[in-house]
Amino acid sequence: MRGPLVFICRALLWTAVSALFTAVVEESAYEAELHSDIKLACGFSTVKRDSDLSVIWRRVEPNPDVDVYRLERGRVNYNYTSAAFKERAQLIQELLDENRAVLHLKKLRIKDSGTYQCIVKYGDEGDYKHVTLNVTAPYTPIQKTVRQTGRDEVELSCETTGYPRPRVIWSDGQNTNLTDRINSTAHTTDEDLINIISKLRVNGDLVNNYTCAFLIKGEIRRTATFSLPDEIPHQCSSHSYVWIGAIVVVLLAIALTSVALRIRRNGQKGRSNESSKCCFLLPHPSPATNTDSLLTVNENRPDTCETTLKVPSEKPEALREVLTQQYSQIVANTQMKSRFASYCTNVLPHALYTKEGQSLNIASIVPDERQTILLLGEPGSGKTTVAQIMSSCWAQSITTDPFNIHRLQLVVLVDCNEAQGDFFQVVKSSVTPETPLDECDLRETLLGPTDCLVILDGYREGNTDLDETLRTFLSERQTCGVLVTSRTGECPALENRVRTVVQLIPRPEESES
Template sequence: MKRTTFTFLLAMMWPSLQALFTVEPEQDSYDGELHKNIRIACRFSPVESVTQLSVFWQRIDPLPTVDVYRLEKGLENHNFTDKSFQKRARLLKDELEKYRAVLELSQLQMSDSGTYQCVVSLKEVDYKKTTLTVRAPYTAIKKDIKRLDNEKVELSCESQGFPLAHMVWSDGRLQDLTVRSNSSSEKTSEGIYKVTSQVTVSENIINNYTCSISLEGKVRQSVTFNIPGEIPGKSKWCHAYAAIGVIVVMCMGFVAASVIVHRRKKGQKNRDSICKSSERNLTVTSTDSLLPKTPFFRADTFAFSSEVCKGKAENLREVLEQKYAELSTMAGFTLQHSLLCGYDPFISAGQKWWGGGWWGVGGQ
């Protein structure tokens, strides 16, 4: 009997239950990144028209509650917007037609983290909550090496981010050095953590030391120190040796080039002096100098009969004079001198043709 009565009442109230206005968050939580943009949204029941719709976004935690954005009956109202959200919060009105109230926050700040409440009102009112967590990825680790007394060096790592992370140390032999390290952290004006950590090691032991950022049980990034290679004093000497080596090589190249140039100039000078001295001193005394200096033309290999010597002596003399007269002068030019120095006997000044040959003026 009771069950029948409950079923009857449910059937009578079902149309009114269907008409109940509700609001639901699209996500229970959101993760944002510092200085980036993010959109958070809630859905509401379908309505006949959104022109008279009112939407309110508030941050209710941490306290006090502050207004982030207000749309009252289709019109924006910035009079209640908290100054920290002014010009950074807006509602995507096109999404209202899809029954979504989408809030966009730009240039996220660490203080934007918290619990937000979405309130939608037409004839009825409903609201739901969602959370936003703003994170700051840790910056690239900045490392530093400082020389200490007693042949020791201090290795240092520094990075900034959020939430709080830890620095972990290890060496090339996979030994954990974290217990030997000295770490500290502090919050910056933006609300992020600056984490620093130092460890002291010997500068004379060859080893690698790794500094890592550990966040939520996972290594996010690492840097490695190479000791003693990266120690400032020693690395400067290495650079100095390299610079000296380059200078030495350049000097040697300059000297070698100078020697080559000097030898070429000296060779040219000697050649010029040979030509000039030949012009002054060489003379032709017979036609023997015009004959090749090879065994084939040796004088003792020729045998002339007395008839040839007596009968054709004059003809031989005329032939020799015609062939070689223009190449021999009484001024002292030889065939070897002409070939060596590029001298042209045909245009030599002060020569005359006389008695079947060229004779220098003023000489024989």
């Protein structure tokens, strides 16, 4: 009987104490845009000494609960603070004298949305209140596409990105609702935004206007109108196709004749000499080495290799020259060349797997345009070796190309083991030109249309500046591919975001130190 009595007494005492010391909210709901700042505020009763004051801000929805900021008896305590908020949340100390506990959240993310609890304690007294935060992102201008799918049919497409997910409505020039005929798809970006594509197929021969509209909470946020048939792309006539086919046949005949004459003129000896130039990093292979299969994933490739590279644009030419010179020094001696060649011949072709355990070929670790690939492996599995081989292979002007990496204008190898600063500072520090490299030019090159690859070797999450700016780069880049090598378990957030995760699992006796 004593236990229940004690509990009841404590409850009554807490109610009485709480009535003496109270917390109030200035606003119950807040709304802000992605990447902006917000100040959440709650007031409290007058206190005599700040040293006895404790303020705790927590996000209680969605689950699980996380600590955002904690001030205990006048001292900041980061022991319980979530890593997602540690560098972005701050209590405005000078406002405590005005009996206001104001939480300043910076660089807002979509996942910051939720219900926050403000707990204020003074000695044995305390109270709490709740506020809600809704982070939104305005939808981008609509990208329109018109594609002819049949003789009389065209497909209209509207694409935009933002948050939250909108409702899509289509109508024609007579305000007829066509929404039941549309096909809409959506996927989540690296920043948790919604990229939505809505398509409608109509008769292209009819003169009409078609409008797509994106609505949030019943309000139209973005619209685009198609005027048909004016916006239908011109199609080649049947006569045009005949002429194009004839020209292609003539050009193929000329090319095949030229190749046949060159082979006959050079002879088998000439072909063997040319092929020997292409043996990657191994100028004098032993008789036991099958040089035709060295570092190759295509068993049907010709005996001779491609010796010409894609001509880069003028803009990154200076950086390309610096990187080519830098990466050519990676294999400066015969021992290193032999080591790399052995690794690529005997280990790498059998060491790449999907997360489901399916074997992959060597070229699968080179990202496509705007793709991110995460290469995971245990210490000593050879991740750094792979990164160095890819960079060296790109820098060589005459070499076999099992990675198909010569198509790229730029390859930038970045050592992230002791990275300091944001993404572009880290990339800049990895380049060692004789003249200083302008960070603005580097930023413009990597974010622009240059066909390039950035290799982040030894990446490990935890550097807030690097993590956040990398996330921004991945969402803003136009064409650049990114390959990230990391130890298993050191990039959980990135592993959840990227769609392509490759595992490097060499055989135990062949592991690279």
